[in-house]
Amino acid sequence: MIYYLEQLFRRHFLKFSGAATATSGLLLAGLSTEAAAQNVSVPKHWDETFDVVVIGSGFAGLSAAIEARKAGANVIVLEKMPVPGGNSTINGGGMAAVGSDVQKAHGVKDSVDLMVADMYKAGLGLNYPQQARMVAEKSNEAFEWCRDYLGVKFKDTLAHFGGHAVPRTHTTTIQSGSGIVQPMLQKCDELGVQLQKKVYVKRLIVDGERVVGLEVLPNYRQGKEDASNTKFIKANKGVVMAAGGFAADVLYRTTQDPRLTAELDTTNHKGATAECLKELIRVGGNPVQLSWIQLGPWASPDEKGFGLAPIFAGYAAYPNGIMVDPQTGKRFVNELADRKIRADAIIKTGHPAIGICDEVGMQPAKHVMDKLLERGVVHKFDTLNELAAFYKIPEAELLAQAERYNRFVAQGKDSEFSKPFDMGQKTLGQAPFYGVRFWPKAHHTMGGIEIDTQARVVNIETRKPIPGLYAAGEITGGTHGACRLGTVAIPDCIVFGRIAGQQVVKA
């Protein structure tokens, strides 16, 4: 009874999750300790000078870099890790967009108002109104920019992700965010945007009120810093911070949500830590809504990190199948509810849930099935009876649940949990059957630094933009409120990344 949630989390994370990803946060904290003692003033000599310095090479950073370069600026992108792309490359490549020609071709009736309403519903009304609306309004422009300007290859089908009222998710053909990051990197290369990897931001440098550049550590390797070897980079027009969220930073995330200890795995790459957010706070940015940290309900405890289970979940098991509690054999939540509702519901049961779909429902995830089966993340069964036996689900209850669900599909109405059947969902009956275990992992930090609609970082005291400082993507807060809808990260990053790139050159 004591510490119910706390203990529930500890017990089950310990039991079901893989090894923790705490190391990155801990190692960085060591570096920060050293750095914190120093107060960097404006250097007499700058090692390099650019018009625009972009921090981070994910969707937001590369979008900003491309726009700034197109406007004639001399642009460099600094990336901490040895490979570019951050979480963007390991995301599922789904992009919510309203009013696309793909939606029209499929007869989906959608509107900006409807998407904003979905974002508010998931976000519990904590969304910044103007920013949420801007993402929805410009989502199709961002989609067309990816497809028509960058040459990103998208499927011609739509997916219906949890929390969305209608199907509006457009997915890259390779079902990965790298399908967008790679064309972005290629465009940067064509345009002459420089990219430097293994560069760690130590300090933003402020002259009066204006951010004028950075002190960085070149040749950075996580956990093997040489903090003395620094370099000063000048940014004539400004700095765009697009360094991502901090879901992998166990030390920092537990200060905002003490339940999310090292026992909880994360979907994020190990570089998703808070040092750039802290720098933004240090120079006067306003940290907002930091304690809202999203758990992904489609993660599997049987693989590390983001893995491939989310693709099987998002495109097969959740839309086309069911999720049951193995103790009861029954569904317990709308499989297309928003992430928070689903993750909370799974955690409340106290043990991993079982996602199930059949051969027909599996098809949209077909290309990842070999790996998932080989790794033992997804299992394949000739009958639901065998699946029930394997996962220790009461057989009769599961069969009865499947029959009820099939009746709902046939009737076009889910009388149990109001799951929307607008994707031509099929009944669950065509063998073989596929099963997966779900247990949430830390996925997205909704909170971050406050920006205005021009992607300018707002000073906590004056409420005015900090000259020379812009931010976009997961490092910012407000757009998503309490809970980000699935596949709204990409439009958020691209819409505000492009705005940041367009605005910084005007400085």
Add this chain to the structure above:
Amino acid sequence: MIYYLEQLFRRHFLKFSGAATATSGLLLAGLSTEAAAQNVSVPKHWDETFDVVVIGSGFAGLSAAIEARKAGANVIVLEKMPVPGGNSTINGGGMAAVGSDVQKAHGVKDSVDLMVADMYKAGLGLNYPQQARMVAEKSNEAFEWCRDYLGVKFKDTLAHFGGHAVPRTHTTTIQSGSGIVQPMLQKCDELGVQLQKKVYVKRLIVDGERVVGLEVLPNYRQGKEDASNTKFIKANKGVVMAAGGFAADVLYRTTQDPRLTAELDTTNHKGATAECLKELIRVGGNPVQLSWIQLGPWASPDEKGFGLAPIFAGYAAYPNGIMVDPQTGKRFVNELADRKIRADAIIKTGHPAIGICDEVGMQPAKHVMDKLLERGVVHKFDTLNELAAFYKIPEAELLAQAERYNRFVAQGKDSEFSKPFDMGQKTLGQAPFYGVRFWPKAHHTMGGIEIDTQARVVNIETRKPIPGLYAAGEITGGTHGACRLGTVAIPDCIVFGRIAGQQVVKA
């Protein structure tokens, strides 16, 4: 459908709430703009020097001052407002304490574990475990310190507040926090603690890593600052920040929760603004859980600010009566659920709820009834029928609800909402009857600056305490997680205020 929550809030706050309290936040923002341009270095000349400087004269600040003075330090308390005490003087004077002789005399079985469990349940598990436990563990010591050392007069009865498993609220005889603040001020006077009013903190002054003093504006009047007239105060041992929360700071609170616009009234005094929190962030403190801002479910839209309705609610209508939705005539939530559950439930109905009790149930609030009736906040009726007609409640439904409720009381079990009946509750039947409208107001900011269990402010980067800097009370975050239980503010403030006062002198 669009912006459901947003519009709900806007519409109803506009409709039912009184004038906003936005002015204080706006005026202070103007001052801050000016101040932000300056970077205060260590002055050559200090105007005054003390061992310990305490900011804020509420429960936490005065507790710290008394302890520091008792340990031999030369102490000054700086208060921004013209009168001391801040929100502490206008609070209801209820103090949760575990294991008191009063509980024992009434045969209440309680434990530290039980109180911590209650705090976790309301806090959604976001509580800092060590801090929550420390408040519960030291709550009785704090209660006895107030009663036996300070001479605070408490009733010899207990109250059962929402979210607590058992009655553990000890209330001052005058049912106001001023019943504690005044003896504290008297003790400060006896001990030789100085108190300066109308002093506004402009800047904390840091030398190297250590906080060494402050720049302040003396003769401060809210909205009429003379920012040029500053004074430097040295703190040889350290500064204790106990400046309270920011629920009255509309400008800042909406950056954390955009729903809480100026249309929403607050229970707080107008000085409850964020400037000291921002100073703590500026010098390297870690702002945690700032977006959790509590709405008081016992506030009346028919009076301004905190008012007297919360006393009628907390001691009469909620424990001894019922709350109904006037559209249905039915109860809709456990009247002793935690504040968040009740406030959310009221807001969900879309209109103010009606709290009702009878002549017997009213007795614990008797001393405030004349004022409440005179001001038209509470109304008195000879029959429930008349009450129903006045508030436009369906009469038959209300009478049926009262009958059901009375049956539950007689049976000792609430079959509708599991309200605990452990206070010898009476049935609702002794005329006259009393009615009040409830609509939530912004009440408490759960988040704040991170401290450790020694009340030391923790550096966001190094995770080490910032030398010379302590904080206690509502300006800190973590103890309460997502939602503070009623009457846990006083033990929180006194426990950590005393710790801060004891620790700062050791520096």
